[in-house]
Amino acid sequence: MQTTLDQTKARALRGTIRIESAVKVYGNPQNGVVAVDHCSLECPPGEISMVVGPSGCGKTTLLNAIAGFHSLTSGAIYLDDEMLCGPGKPKADPGSDRIVVFQNGALFPWKTNIENVIFGPVMQGKLAVKEAKDKARTMMAEAGLSGIENDYPGQISSGVRRRVEIVRALMNDPKVLLLDEPYRALDSLTKSVMHESLLETCYRNRITVFFITHDLEEAIFLGDQVVIMTSRPCRTKKLLKIDLPHPRDYSIVTSRRFRELMDETMDAVHEEAMKAFELGEREG
Amino acid sequence: MFALAQLPTMLGTRATARAIIAITLAAVFWEIGSRFGDWTGARLPFIGVVPPPSRVLLVWYNLIGDYGYWQSWYLSFLRVLGGFGAAMVLGIPFGMALALNRTFYQTAFPTFEVLRPIPPLAWVPAAILFWPTQELSIAFITFLGAFYTIVINVVGGARSIDARYIQSANAMGASRWTVFRRVVLPSTLPSIIVGASVGMGVTWEVVVAAEMISGGGSSMGSGTGGGTGGGLGFFIWNSYTGGSYEQIIVGMISIGIAGYISSSAIRALGDRIAPWLKPR
Numbered sequence: 001m002q003t004t005l006d007q008t009k010a011r012a013l014r015g016t017i018r019i020e021s022a023v024k025v026y027g028n029p030q031n032g033v034v035a036v037d038h039c040s041l042e043c044p045p046g047e048i049s050m051v052v053g054p055s056g057c058g059k060t061t062l063l064n065a066i067a068g069f070h071s072l073t074s075g076a077i078y079l080d081d082e083m084l085c086g087p088g089k090p091k092a093d094p095g096s097d098r099i100v101v102f103q104n105g106a107l108f109p110w111k112t113n114i115e116n117v118i119f120g121p122v123m124q125g126k127l128a129v130k131e132a133k134d135k136a137r138t139m140m141a142e143a144g145l146s147g148i149e150n151d152y153p154g155q156i157s158s159g160v161r162r163r164v165e166i167v168r169a170l171m172n173d174p175k176v177l178l179l180d181e182p183y184r185a186l187d188s189l190t191k192s193v194m195h196e197s198l199l200e201t202c203y204r205n206r207i208t209v210f211f212i213t214h215d216l217e218e219a220i221f222l223g224d225q226v227v228i229m230t231s232r233p234c235r236t237k238k239l240l241k242i243d244l245p246h247p248r249d250y251s252i253v254t255s256r257r258f259r260e261l262m263d264e265t266m267d268a269v270h271e272e273a274m275k276a277f278e279l280g281e282r283e284g
Numbered sequence: 285m286f287a288l289a290q291l292p293t294m295l296g297t298r299a300t301a302r303a304i305i306a307i308t309l310a311a312v313f314w315e316i317g318s319r320f321g322d323w324t325g326a327r328l329p330f331i332g333v334v335p336p337p338s339r340v341l342l343v344w345y346n347l348i349g350d351y352g353y354w355q356s357w358y359l360s361f362l363r364v365l366g367g368f369g370a371a372m373v374l375g376i377p378f379g380m381a382l383a384l385n386r387t388f389y390q391t392a393f394p395t396f397e398v399l400r401p402i403p404p405l406a407w408v409p410a411a412i413l414f415w416p417t418q419e420l421s422i423a424f425i426t427f428l429g430a431f432y433t434i435v436i437n438v439v440g441g442a443r444s445i446d447a448r449y450i451q452s453a454n455a456m457g458a459s460r461w462t463v464f465r466r467v468v469l470p471s472t473l474p475s476i477i478v479g480a481s482v483g484m485g486v487t488w489e490v491v492v493a494a495e496m497i498s499g500g501g502s503s504m505g506s507g508t509g510g511g512t513g514g515g516l517g518f519f520i521w522n523s524y525t526g527g528s529y530e531q532i533i534v535g536m537i538s539i540g541i542a543g544y545i546s547s548s549a550i551r552a553l554g555d556r557i558a559p560w561l562k563p564r
């Protein structure tokens with residue numbers, strides 16, 4: 001028991017994301033679109049950081065910079081002590097230590113679910129196909145995904161697809177999971193199932209999660225901290241530590257503390273949304 | 285007949301029944317239409333000059349044992365497979381290169397786009413001049429018919445790959461080659477299959493016309509129904525010059541069946557190599 005606890009602690013120490021004055025300008029630096037402007041933020045290891053902010057404020061831009069899908073104009077991003085990108089290295093290399101789960105899902109439709117899940121470790125030569133499949137079966141079973149291994153992603157519901165995708169991400173043993181509104185298209189019932197399943201996964205794997213959402217209830221229910229972004233250009237407006245006890249289940253949604261946190265978040269988000277709206281009116 | 289035998293498994297019994305009823309009805313109307321003149325003395329326009337299906341079937345029946353007739357099938361199939369095969373083998377890599385390499389695209393695509401609108405049949409005289417043998421000219425023209433279609437589909441498919449697939453493959457440690465092999469290729473596969481089935485149709489159109497033009501010309505030794513250089517197109521042309529209208533219809537229906545067999549084969553192959561696309 002002791003050893004597992006130590007292991008958990010050791011694992012929890014890895015996976016700090018530190019963003020330092022990140023700037024991203026699309027187009028040319030003089031008159032391009034400033035999407036992110038001197039944004040600084042720290043996501044503690046093994047915790048879930050929920051990122052909320054008005055539509056088009058630059059959240060995805062920030063996530064893509066962490067994932068290494070595009071460069072930063074200036075500033076730096078660190079993963080633990082490693083500089084992912086920064087002065088002299090504007091673009092991070094995509095790597096299996098940071099796996100992205102996309103808004104519309106990116107399971108390969110031409111591979112069965114289990115083939116999808118084993119893709120990473122097999123590609124990297126970490127596991128042989130057989131070992132990988134054994135591990136995949138175990139992990140899928142833990143996530144309640146037995147029986148769909150040999151189906152194609154097109155044959156399962158979008159909620160189940162998203163869970164398969166998270167298992168695929170975890171198979172890479174990443175330090176960080178980057179999620180860009182993964183549950184946006186789901187109905188609220190499915191969503192609540194997803195949430196409890198994600199929390200359980202995180203308790204089991206102690207993984208750092210960077211999670212973009214528009215759903216404030218989701219943000220507070222899942223988050224260890226909620227980062228509220230300003231309207232474009234994106235900057236950290238407010239960082240709210242969520243002191244709700246773990247493990248959480250859906251009953252806390254009705255608790256007083258939850259409502260208080262909700263109000264606090266709502267005020268900050270509403271203020272920014274109004275700003276974004278007025279800005280839009282002026283520009284339009 | 286082989287194709288009809290496949291129908292039940294593909295479509296279910298009700299669909300098969302409908303197909304058979306429709307074909308039978310069409311044949312009945314055709315029979316009545318072409319015999320109308322014999323019965324009443326007033327020949328119907330268009331349909332009146334066409335021999336009735338009963339006579340066509342009789343002629344067809346007599347052709348079943350005819351070597352020349354089957355030789356025509358064989359030759360046309362050979363040309364279609366040759367031209368189509370070459371178009372796949374050259375068209376897929378060419379289309380991929382166009383889609384994935386900007387420099388190559390900028391260099392080769394304008395020329396390709398200028399040549400593409402030229403109908404394959406407009407190439408017939410030039411092809412006869414270019415190529416040493418009649419057979420090669422026909423093969424070349426057949427090839428052209430499928431080539432453009434396949435290339436355009438491959439380019440379209442490979443250019444519209446969802447970037448997320450490539451991004452997640454990259455993040456999971458895939459090399460450039462792996463991304464090509466495991467992501468670009470399979471996600472282009474649906475378009476390749478569409479290109480192949482459309483291309484197959486075009487190939488049949490082109491081969492028949494090319495056979496009529498070149499096989500029917502004076503440069504050919506006068507084969508009887510089949511012979512060297514024949515093919516179903518030539519079979520039709522030969523029947524026309526020989527005045528056997530029943531054989532013309534036999535030739536036409538044969539081409540219809542041949543085309544149907546070919547596209548069924550492509551579809552079956554497509555379901556095989558891209559099982560995730562199969563409707564549930």
Ligand SMILES: Nc1ncnc2c1ncn2[C@@H]1O[C@H](COP(=O)(O)OP(=O)(O)OP(=O)(O)O)[C@@H](O)[C@H]1O
Binds near residue numbers: 026033034054055061
């Ligand atoms: N490739 C690009 N080129 C130019 N501008 C871009 C590009 N991508 C995004 N933008 C702009 O940058 C801004 C931020 O976009 P981003 O996608 O990061 O916002 P977001 O916060 O994720 O929005 P949403 O909540 O709607 O997903 C937007 O105004 C968008 O129009």
Ligand SMILES: [Mg+2]
Binds near residue numbers: 059060061180
């Ligand atoms: Mg976004």
